[in-house]
Amino acid sequence: MMEEVKEVTPTLSVHADNIKVTEVLKEGDTLTFIIVSQKLSGTGEYHVDRTYDDFEWLQQHLFSQEDVPGIQGVIFPPLPAKAQVNASAKVMKQLGFLGLEEWQPYCKALENFLQQIAAHSILCKNKALEIFLTSSDPPGRQRVRKNIFNRLSQAVVEMRKESHKDVDEFFQTERDHNLVLTGCTKTATERFLDVVLTEQKIAVACGHFSAALQLCVEQGEDPDKQAFSKACVKLSEVFNSMMKNMTSVAENNVNTLGVGLDLESRYQEAEKEMLFRRTCKLVELETARRNAEKAKPVKKAAMEEVKKAAETEFDHICGVAKQEIAQFHGLRVKMLQQALVQWCEKQLLTAKEKADQFDQHLQAFRGMA
Amino acid sequence: MADTARDPPPAHTDFQELEDGEDLFLEPAVIQESGPASLPAEDISANSNGPKQDSLFDDDPEDLFAEATEEVSLDSPEREVLLSDGPSPAITPITPPTSVITPRIGLAHDDMFTHSSFDEIEEEEGGDSFDMHISVSDPEKVGDGMNAYMAYKVTTKTSMSLFKTDEFSVKRRFSDFLGLHSKLASKYLHIGYIVPPAPEKSIVGMTKVKVGKEDQSSNEFVEKRRSALERYLMRTVKHPILLKDPDVLQFLESSELPRAVSTQALSSAGLLRMVNKAADAVNKMTIKMNESDAWFEEKQQHFENLDVQLRKLHASVESLVCHRKELSVNTAQFAKSAAMLGNSEDHTALSRALSQLAEVEEKIDQLHQDQANADFYLFSELLGDYVRLITAVKGVFDHRMKTWQKWQDSQLLLQKKREAEAKLQFTNKPDKLQQAKDEIKELEGKVQQGERDFEQISKTIRKEVSRFEKERVKDFKMIIIKYLESLVQTQQQLIKYWDAFLPEAKAIS
Numbered sequence: 001m002m003e004e005v006k007e008v009t010p011t012l013s014v015h016a017d018n019i020k021v022t023e024v025l026k027e028g029d030t031l032t033f034i035i036v037s038q039k040l041s042g043t044g045e046y047h048v049d050r051t052y053d054d055f056e057w058l059q060q061h062l063f064s065q066e067d068v069p070g071i072q073g074v075i076f077p078p079l080p081a082k083a084q085v086n087a088s089a090k091v092m093k094q095l096g097f098l099g100l101e102e103w104q105p106y107c108k109a110l111e112n113f114l115q116q117i118a119a120h121s122i123l124c125k126n127k128a129l130e131i132f133l134t135s136s137d138p139p140g141r142q143r144v145r146k147n148i149f150n151r152l153s154q155a156v157v158e159m160r161k162e163s164h165k166d167v168d169e170f171f172q173t174e175r176d177h178n179l180v181l182t183g184c185t186k187t188a189t190e191r192f193l194d195v196v197l198t199e200q201k202i203a204v205a206c207g208h209f210s211a212a213l214q215l216c217v218e219q220g221e222d223p224d225k226q227a228f229s230k231a232c233v234k235l236s237e238v239f240n241s242m243m244k245n246m247t248s249v250a251e252n253n254v255n256t257l258g259v260g261l262d263l264e265s266r267y268q269e270a271e272k273e274m275l276f277r278r279t280c281k282l283v284e285l286e287t288a289r290r291n292a293e294k295a296k297p298v299k300k301a302a303m304e305e306v307k308k309a310a311e312t313e314f315d316h317i318c319g320v321a322k323q324e325i326a327q328f329h330g331l332r333v334k335m336l337q338q339a340l341v342q343w344c345e346k347q348l349l350t351a352k353e354k355a356d357q358f359d360q361h362l363q364a365f366r367g368m369a
Numbered sequence: 370m371a372d373t374a375r376d377p378p379p380a381h382t383d384f385q386e387l388e389d390g391e392d393l394f395l396e397p398a399v400i401q402e403s404g405p406a407s408l409p410a411e412d413i414s415a416n417s418n419g420p421k422q423d424s425l426f427d428d429d430p431e432d433l434f435a436e437a438t439e440e441v442s443l444d445s446p447e448r449e450v451l452l453s454d455g456p457s458p459a460i461t462p463i464t465p466p467t468s469v470i471t472p473r474i475g476l477a478h479d480d481m482f483t484h485s486s487f488d489e490i491e492e493e494e495g496g497d498s499f500d501m502h503i504s505v506s507d508p509e510k511v512g513d514g515m516n517a518y519m520a521y522k523v524t525t526k527t528s529m530s531l532f533k534t535d536e537f538s539v540k541r542r543f544s545d546f547l548g549l550h551s552k553l554a555s556k557y558l559h560i561g562y563i564v565p566p567a568p569e570k571s572i573v574g575m576t577k578v579k580v581g582k583e584d585q586s587s588n589e590f591v592e593k594r595r596s597a598l599e600r601y602l603m604r605t606v607k608h609p610i611l612l613k614d615p616d617v618l619q620f621l622e623s624s625e626l627p628r629a630v631s632t633q634a635l636s637s638a639g640l641l642r643m644v645n646k647a648a649d650a651v652n653k654m655t656i657k658m659n660e661s662d663a664w665f666e667e668k669q670q671h672f673e674n675l676d677v678q679l680r681k682l683h684a685s686v687e688s689l690v691c692h693r694k695e696l697s698v699n700t701a702q703f704a705k706s707a708a709m710l711g712n713s714e715d716h717t718a719l720s721r722a723l724s725q726l727a728e729v730e731e732k733i734d735q736l737h738q739d740q741a742n743a744d745f746y747l748f749s750e751l752l753g754d755y756v757r758l759i760t761a762v763k764g765v766f767d768h769r770m771k772t773w774q775k776w777q778d779s780q781l782l783l784q785k786k787r788e789a790e791a792k793l794q795f796t797n798k799p800d801k802l803q804q805a806k807d808e809i810k811e812l813e814g815k816v817q818q819g820e821r822d823f824e825q826i827s828k829t830i831r832k833e834v835s836r837f838e839k840e841r842v843k844d845f846k847m848i849i850i851k852y853l854e855s856l857v858q859t860q861q862q863l864i865k866y867w868d869a870f871l872p873e874a875k876a877i878s
Contacts, residue, residue: 177713177715180713181710181713181714184706184709184710184713185710187706187709188703188706188707188709188710191699191702191703191705191706192703194699194702194703195696195699195700195703198692198695198696198699199696201692201695202689202692202693202696205685205688205689205692206689208685208688209682209685209686209689212678212681212682212685213682215678215681216678216679216682218671222838224835224838224839224841224842225838227842227846228838228841228842228845231842231845231846231849234849235849238849238852238853238856242856329715333716333719333877336719336877337874337875337877340722340726340874340877341871341874343874344867344870344871344874345871347863347867348867348868348871351860351863351864351867352864354860355857355860355861355863355864358853358856358857358860359857361853362850362853362854362856362857365846365849365853366850368846
């Protein structure tokens with residue numbers, strides 16, 4: 001475990017926006033990711049290899065910065081679920097778009113994760129990031145300590161707090177809005193995934209049909225046989241084109257809008273978690289206030305201390321949260337716009353290419369007849 | 370015995386290849402002659418000139434499913450039997466009585482020549498080229514409840530002089546089509562003509578329609594049936610012989626058509642009887658035929674292969690159609706969720722873009738549906754049609770074998786009779802001897818007829834197969850071009866949609 005450095009630490013020694021996950025290697029059951037970053041000073045590069053456990057290590061360190069005031073108000077960049085070689089159907093479903101296309105979208109998601117941390121004014125100061133990106137040794141594969149933010153470990157009874165009425169209209173609105181958006185985005189993402197999976201099935205079916213047509217080629221001098229065979233071969237080519245088209249369309253969908261929706265969905269969840277943490281703190285504060293009020297004179301001073309601490313912490317969190325929310329609003333619009341524009345451009349390009357190809361096939365066929 | 374005394378023409382007359390559009394004009398007598406000569410006429414029901422089929426069907430007037438039968442799949446053994454000339458291959462087909470053949474065919478038409486026989490085909494002087502288009506449209510539910518049925522409008526547009534007017538229409542129901550096929554099959558299949566099979570029956574589909582379920586699946590069913598009926602008629606009239614058949618002409622032209630009863634529901638008992646008879650026939654069919662003509666052997670193998678390949682293709686396309694429909698459903702779902710997302714979105718430009726996205730996806734969904742229809746109606750149905758057609762082709766080859774078998778049987782019988790006669794020579798039984806001599810004379814005639822029949826059917830099949838192969842190539846090519854055109858069009862549409870969306874996406878923030 002590393003020390004928390006108290007004095008002002010230098011920020012990251014690499015360019016934040018140039019961090020790339022360039023490769024993914026399968027070593028037995030584990031996936032290893034190659035991460036390349038550009039040195040700020042000079043023209044050097046860092047190349048490191050990391051596994052998912054290393055990413056989790058980084059995340060834990062970010063979560064456990066208790067000395068940073070209002071850290072609980074931060075919307076932490078979301079880390080995707082663990083990717084596995086030969087993943088089960090359940091895992092694949094959870095990964096959604098990230099599990100497709102030979103892990104390329106997954107690498108992009110990890111890349112985004114690192115870039116967002118590096119660009120974050122509070123998080124980039126954490127030493128863990130520097131070590132993660134630059135140290136040639138893996139940062140250590142043991143878990144730091146219990147993740148205090150781990151929702152899963154929170155008692156079910158805590159979930160009640162989610163709907164606790166807020167004292168601040170700004171936050172109440174944000175919570176309500178977030179709830180709606182999280183639901184909508186998740187649904188849209190899942191349905192888009194269904195579309196892509198069906199497109200892949202169609203591509204396979206076109207491939208089968210194309211292969212079956214090849215089998216229809218008949219030998220012989222007979223002009224009718226030859227004409228039929230030629231027609232079959234040509235049609236087989238057409239369906240091969242269709243297969244490639246569908247594959248491209250599906251790929252485009254995954255790499256642009258698919259990952260875009262996925263990222264938006266996970267970020268909405270991250271905001272939800274932050275708002276929940278704040279709500280929990282609010283409940284804690286209100287409890288502390290009540291306790292301080294009701295406290296017997298013996299305990300009163302101690303309760304007041306607790307109350308004051310809670311108030312301070314809550315104020316810090318609200319301050320950070322407001323900033324985070326403002327930034328997040330800007331960020332997500334930018335991300336979605338990028339995704340939509342890229343998606344449209346890629347599909348447009350593919351459609352134009354295919355239109356030309358199909359037209360050629362048609363002309364060739366007419367010429368044959 | 371044929372009434373007209375006409376010497377059979379030499380077996381291998383040169384004939385010109387029958388081109389599409391050449392009309393083969395027949396005299397009634399010729400049709401009679403081509404059938405097996407001396408068989409007892411079976412009882413014919415008033416409405417069908419096929420062998421008596423009714424006895425094998427449940428004649429239950431209470432039968433609620435009178436219009437429908439079991440779904441007959443492409444693979445079921447009943448198919449073969451249903452497609453053949455009659456329910457039982459053991460019943461030898463009969464010569465159609467002259468009364469059924471309307472006098473019109475026998476009339477000398479101004480534009481046409483009468484042919485002296487099947488074998489000689491003369492060039493038509495100023496003959497009509499094939500210019501005929503039949504459409505089946507306006508499906509209309511007639512009646513209520515389980516007695517309801519669909520009536521279809523059959524419109525014929527033609528410039529051929531065979532018809533009185535250029536354009537005319539009639540109302541027909543599904544059983545009328547089945548009746549037509551049944552008649553044509555009984556007249557022509559056993560002499561080697563490839564009679565296009567009628568569209569399939571369907572209990573499930575029709576019941577939904579009867580019950581009045583106005584949903585998408587029953588609409589699809591009606592459309593599928595309408596399209597199938599249209600293709601069936603077009604295929605039938607494209608056949609130069611079938612086109613001239615009085616039943617076909619009556620079907621197309623006359624406003625009232627006697628109800629076809631032989632298409633009633635097959636009860637399971639009736640079906641079982643049919644299947645058993647078919648099984649018997651199959652046992653008989655494992656005849657080792659001395660195939661003197663390699664052409665037939667090769668062609669039979671060819672059709673076997675083609676059958677297998679087409680079935681594979683058909684299965685493949687069905688799978689594709691299924692997935693496309695799934696894609697359409699998923700795209701529609703996604704469009705809805707995108708619309709909801711757009712509505713929940715605060716940011717104005719983003720909200721607008723998301724709503725536009727939803728609209729684009731809806732339009733793309735429509736494209737998917739159109740594409741699925743193209744896949745289905747162009748390929749899937751075409752392949753299905755051809756799988757059924759090939760079953761008819763195989764039936765025709767089987768008939769040739771049966772004809773050969775009959776000829777051989779007659780020969781064997783003649784042999785035996787001759788031996789018996791030889792023995793009788795040494796006995797003093799003049800009556801028996803005379804009887805034997807008479808029988809031998811009769812059998813000699815039979816043997817000659819058998820040989821003629823066999824040669825005739827062989828010749829006919831050669832012509833038919835050649836025609837079939839040409840049609841097949843034409844059909845497939847035409848469908849492929851239509852399909853490619855639809856693909857190109859879809860892509861063009863897609864480009865338009867994406868082009869329209871791009872500025873919306875760029876306009877965010």
